[in-house]
Amino acid sequence: MKDDVTSREERIENLKGMGCSRKRVEDARFTQGKGNYVDDVKLDGMLFGDFVRSPYAHARIKNIETAAALEVPGVLAVLTAADLEPLGLHWMPTLAGDKQMVLADGKVLFQGQEVAFVVAEDRYAAADGIEAVEVEYEELEVLVDPFKALASDVVLREDTVDETGKPTDGAHGPRKHPNHIFTWEAGDKGPTFEVIDAAEVVAEETMYYHRTHPCPLETCGCVASMDKVNGKLTLWGTFQAPHAIRTIVSLISGLEEHNIRVISPDIGGGFGNKVGAYPGYVCSVVASIVTGKPVKWIEDRMDNLMTTAFARDYWMKGRISATKEGKITGLHCHVTADHGGFDACADPTKFPAGFMNICTGSYDIPTAFLEVDGVYTNKAPGGVSYRCSFRVTEAVYFIERMIEVLAIKLNMDAAELRRINFIRKEQFPYTAALGWEYDSGDYHTAWDKALKTVDYDGLRAEQAQRVEDFKAGKTRKLMGIGLSFFTEIVGAGPVKNCDILGLGMFDSCEIRIHPTGSAIARLGTISQGQGHATTFAQILASEIGLPADSITIEEGDTDTAPYGLGTYGSRSTPVAGAATAMAGRKIRAKAQMIAAYLLEVHDDDVEFDVDRFVVKGAPERFKTMKEIAFASYNQAIPGIEPGLEAVSYYDPPNMTYPFGAYVCVMDIDVDTGVTDIRRFYALDDCGTRINPMVIEGQVHGGLTEALAVALGQEIAYDDMGNVKTGTLMDFFLPTAWEVPNYETDFTVTPSPHHPIGAKGVGESPHVGGVPCFSNAVQDAFRAFGNTHTNMPHDHWRIWKTANELGLHG
Amino acid sequence: MIPAAFEYYRPKDMAGVLSILEEHGDDARVMAGGHSLIPMMKLRMADVPHLIDLQDVGGMSDVSIGSDSIRIGALVTQHDIIDNDALAAAAPILREAALQIADPQVRYMGTVGGNVANGDPGNDMPGLMQCLGATFTVVGADGERDIPARDFYEAAYMTAREDDEVLTAVTIPMPHGGYAYEKQKRKIGDYATAAAAAQIVKGGTTCASASIAMTNLSDTPVFSEAAGAALVGTSVDDAAIKAAIAAMLGDIDPTEDNRGPVAFKKHVAGVILRRAIERAWSRA
Known part of the structure; x- marks a missing residue:
């Protein structure tokens, strides 16, 4: 038998389990045009x-x-x-x-x-x-402007007023105006305002996170x-x-x-749409x-x-307070959220602004207050989470801009300002001022690694020289260094606080082992390009000791798959991935009993080892999972039902909190507004890494969609409510030509509550990428007095910034 | 993106094309690569009950390079232009410009004839042909006639070609001197925010002649005779370039669109023209 001569390392390799850059099994059909859409x-x-x-x-x-x-x-x-x-x-x-x-x-x-x-x-x-x-x-x-909609006599929706014209209650409480949908608050208003009013330094900024669209290819x-x-x-x-x-x-x-x-x-891609x-x-x-x-x-x-569903369209007004030394003391955020003609956001029902209350970011901010007002306008409905967990892109953009604005106010380096305010490793699990309990993190290690890799001090010196050269008329190009450090909140979620229309947001996996030692697993999620058939098989391979290549993953047919809430918000790995591991462990528990019977020892006397159960202290006595699978069906074992199947419905105890450190170096032609991304470094910590190659692909994809949003992608309307960007001529989808080379890196801080410690990664690069690209543009103009300009940073808007700063002579 | 019903014709010769045009008048359109017309039909913005495909009509796919002129058949594609080394040696500006049009897939289908005949102010070839002083040959029921590129464009999608005429060839006087086609666009596949074609001949240390045309900065391509004239006799120094830019700005009339407002477009037009002149002069 081959197993007898195979080393333990080879047996691990044969499984193609977790940690292996296994090639995507889906690609054979996709690259040959054999997909079935x-x-x-x-x-x-x-x-x-x-x-x-x-x-x-x-x-x-x-x-x-x-x-x-x-x-x-x-x-x-x-x-x-x-x-x-x-x-x-x-x-x-x-x-x-x-x-x-x-x-x-x-x-x-x-x-x-x-x-x-x-x-x-x-x-x-x-x-x-x-x-x-x-x-x-x-x-x-x-009415295309939400502020005008809140001041207008025009009632957009007749069902928002009673017979007397008074606003009725909406799904999330009373309306302030017929065109007002909801007010949602988190944190402590009074104490936050007191802290900010008494602070040594306060920075304020209003930013518009423009309307865009997930635009999946299909x-x-x-x-x-x-x-x-x-x-x-x-x-x-x-x-x-x-x-x-x-x-x-x-x-x-x-x-x-x-x-x-x-x-x-x-x-063919979903991204929330x-x-x-x-x-x-x-x-x-x-x-x-x-x-x-x-x-x-x-x-x-x-x-x-x-x-069909747009994304973003948030007007965010922020105040952030700090000591003179830069220690942040308080944060206030008010959002005017343009939802269009109907409120068709896809958020957990109790969260009408999603997880916008993750907007304290990666920082130890003692007090904070968030308020969001949803508004009807004459625009398309939506407000979905485009390659992010619920409104997390908006939250991270907000805080990562506020940090930059505060750094300007303090006349401080923005990297240092982040460092002195990060939640420290020993503070985890950390309860943020707006209520979330961050599961794990090591921000300082990640930040230091990122800054060292890109030679941050060297970049700043080069930038300072560039500014001098510009002022001396030697160059017309400025250099921007974009920083972002993000913490996501993904994996919705605990059923106790996350449901959609009353449907609890657990997820599921059902495994059936075949007699000859292969398997099929079905999940409540559905891949849209994420590579679930590849990665979930790897989780199972490591859990049950059968090769990933012998495991079929099936999703998407409600007649066969167990009930689950689907794939978005980076929830597949945190929730269905956990269910997969737990179902795998049930298989393994039964396999242990079968192995013990076959080896004629007590259950406790065998232990799992890669692809088999071995008798403790006698590794030459073992039964492989393949042998166990056959026996489970075909051998009468007293007290044990035939077959080897398991199902797990997993309700996670908490969200997971992936994080990362990104740096972008960009050159900007002041005269034309053309940007050139010289370097982009992305360090992601998504906890345990299931398939490094798939992670890298996800990071490339998310960064590319981040580049799109930051540098030009928008759904724009004219005053009559006509969509100005209804085709791909005007709606920016980057091609290989517009995309830079990405350098990826990682640290590993497992989630303490997830069965395999994985946190999810598909959306991190988008969440962290948008502020990083935007910060690079804004940073290029910092030396000339810029504090903030709104995205998208397309050529003419960058030109306008330069023009308004007097850089065109 | 579903077109209305239409009759499709694929005649074997020009006589066949012309007879269908004569029979259906306005209701018929000829198509070369189709990359402008078909999207308009699918959007139902162009109503073409009778569509005449020129692909089977012979004699329009050749490039002939003579001693003092170059003749390019209307069905020569942008890819053919890029791929033709002899053409690139004779008129390198053609390859430089064609490489900045759309993307490879479009360039395999898109033709020179279609690009210049359609009258879309966003197309790159019309301005380029004006810069080069090209002549367009059209054929109709009464035979052939030649129209200078600089007289061809009347307004967006309105040209000197009659509805019952077909553009069959572009003839370019052999270009001399330095050249440049400079284009700013938002992304691959986009029309120009601003583009400039420049062809400059040097005599001794000064500029002997200069030809300049701009793309997508008016409802037609803009041949700026004054911009060229501002360079002639100068050493193409900063003052001369500034004068050329000022002259060009007097000739263009951009409108605001998603690429930006008028002030931005004018500024970029100046920057792009400066770069085109400097590059052309460096090659002269």
């Missing part, structure tokens, strides 16, 4: 649906004429709100406790809003049908197929949370949940029920950018 689903007799969309941002609908559209060859039906109303489906609940029109019910609130759903035999007929639908609009005053879409014979609905779609979609479909349609099967096939429920899903289901045929709906790029 929702638009690849083709069913007999399948119809296509598409939307008539509003050209106006705010208008009353006086009439919808569908007769001409129904005359278009191939058009079978045109659904309007009037058709959905008898079913109670003309509005649908949002994940944020609000409700959203499925089809325009009397008025439209944003450009691109869904007005009617044309069902046709093919996409061409549907598009012709859309052209033939005549909608009569009466334009209304448009847009949103679905295929709904109602089988009228057996009463079962199958729904394929680009769902980041297939089980949650099943439950929501059941709740709003009245179909029993066992009659609904939701399937997320391969997904595919968490929520969209009108296209509801209309496809209704159309399939009405016609008895499968109905497909797929967004085009403009639909995706203009209507």
Whole structure:
């Protein structure tokens, strides 16, 4: 037997378990064009649906004429709100406790809003049908500015006021104004204000974190197929949370949940855009029920950018106080959050501003106060977490800018200011002023390593010389050094405080070991490119001693996968990864009993060793997991059921808190606003590292999306509420050409409460990257009096900064 | 992104093309690479009931380099321009400019003829051809005629070509002297925030002749005769360049868009032109 001659090291290597840069098993099909995405689903007799969309941002609908559209060859039906109303489906609940029109019910609130759903035999007929639908609009005053919306007499949503015109209560408490959605507070207002008012030094800044969009390469879409014979609905779609979609479909349609099967096939990126429920899903289901045929709906790029969930759009006003020596004493943050026409954020229900209260960052800030006001405007709904845990990008950007602004006020080096305020290693677990308990961290070690690697002092000296040269007319390029140190909060989450519409945010894994020693594991999550089939198999390989190559990972089919809340907010590894480890340990516990029986010793006399159980003190006596698997099915063992299966539903005791230290070196052409990233160094601490290569890929991807957001990517509106950035010509998606080389590095501070100590990494680089790129731009102008300019730092805005600082002579 | 129904034609010769154009008038459009027209059709911004694909019409895919001129067929792609070493030796500005157009995939399809004929102010070739003093050959029912590139553009998407004419070739007088095509864009695939084409001939230590054209800074390409004239007879020193920039700024008329406001575009136009002149002069 091969095992007898294989060394322990070789046996570990053969498993390709945790710590191994195992090649991604998904890539064989993706690189050959053999992926199976929702638009690849083709069913007999399948119809296509598409939307008539509003050209106006705010208008009353006086009439919808569908007769001409129904005359278009191939058009079978045109659904309007009037058709959905008898079913109670003309509005649908949002994940944020609000409700959203499925089809325009009397008025439209944003450009691109869904007005009617044309069902046709093919996409061409549907598009012709859309052209033939005549909608009569009466334009209304448009509100695109949340501050103006809060001061306006124009009531955007008629359901926000009572008969007397008084604002009604919203899902999160009383409204201050008809266009006001909620106020959410964290921390202590009085003590914080007292500290700030009495402080030696206070820095204040207002910053706008602009509206942008996750823009996955694959847009949103679905295929709904109602089988009228057996009463079962199958729904394929680009769902980041297939089980949650099943439950929501059941709740709003009245179909029993066992009659609904939701399937997320391969997904081409989600980044938060595919968490929520969209009108296209509801209309496809209704159309399939009405016609008895499968109905497909797929967004085009403009639909995706203009209507499905955006991200950010936070106006953040901050005050930070410190001693003269730079010790931070207090922090106050007020956010005006623009949610668009409906509040369709995808946050845990008790957190209408997500985890914005992580905005004290990586610093030991004794007192803090956060208040967030949500506002309706005439923009698309959303507010999802684009490659970040809930609103964590906004929080980290806020604090990492406030630190820089404070450093300017103190005339201090921003790296040093961070160092003297970091939470110290011995303070963990650390309870922050806004309530979170940080699980583990070693910030000083990471920071020192980062600064040493990039030769921080050398960079500052070079920068000072550059400023001199610039002033002497020897160069027209400035040099910026961007710093950021971030702490994320991911892995939602403990069911005690995290649910979405009442669905607890646990996750799950179910393992079935086959008799010949291979396995299948199914999870409640769904990969959108993260490589779950690769990495979860590695966790299991280490836990159960079967090679990762012999373990199939399956996700996304609610008929087969155990219930879970899906993949977003870096929750897969912290929650489903933990469930996987725990289920693996149940397998191992049973395997131990079987091994003991086969080896004719007591259970306690065998111990696990890589891929086998050995008799303690007699390593030559062992049973491999492969042998145990076969015996579990085929040998009658007294007192033990046949088979080797386990399931675990894991409710994490706490979030995990990955962190990292990033440095960006950038040259800026003052005359054209063109930026050139000379160097980008990213140190990530995501706790235990499952697959270093996959981590590196995640870091590259997240940094690239961070570069996009910081340097140009936005959803911009004009005063009439027209989207100015509805195509990829104007919406910035970086290509290889715009992306620098990234240097990645790491430290390892395991999570003390996670079964394998892993924290999650997919979103860290985005969270830490955005402020790092932005800080580099801002730092380049610090010597000339700049304190803050808003993103995105595209050419003309950088030029404007230089111009306003008088650098164009 | 689904176009309205249209008839697709793929005639074998120009006579076939012209007869379809004659029959359908405004309702017909010819297509070379299709990289401007097809997106407009998919957005339903261009209504083209009769689409005539030129790919099977022979005789428009050649580059011929004569002793005093270069003739480029309308179906020659941007990639062909980049890939043609003899052309790059004769008129290196063509390769330098073509490399700054879109991305390789687009350049495999996008043609010189389509780029200059479409009349999109964002396209790079029109300004370049004005700089080089090129002539466009168009053919219609009444035969061929030549139109100077500097007289071709009337407004955005409006040109001197009649609806029933087809642009078949671009002829460039053999360029001399130093050259540069300088372009600022937000990203790969973007149109210019500002771009400048410069071709400068040196006589002794001074500038003997200079030709300058700007891209995407008006609703047409801008041939700035005054900018070129400001350099002639000078040693292309700072004062001369400043005068050229001032002259150019008098000729352009940019509008605000997502690339930035007018003041920014004018400033960048000046910076880009300075770089183009300096590079062209260094090569003259």
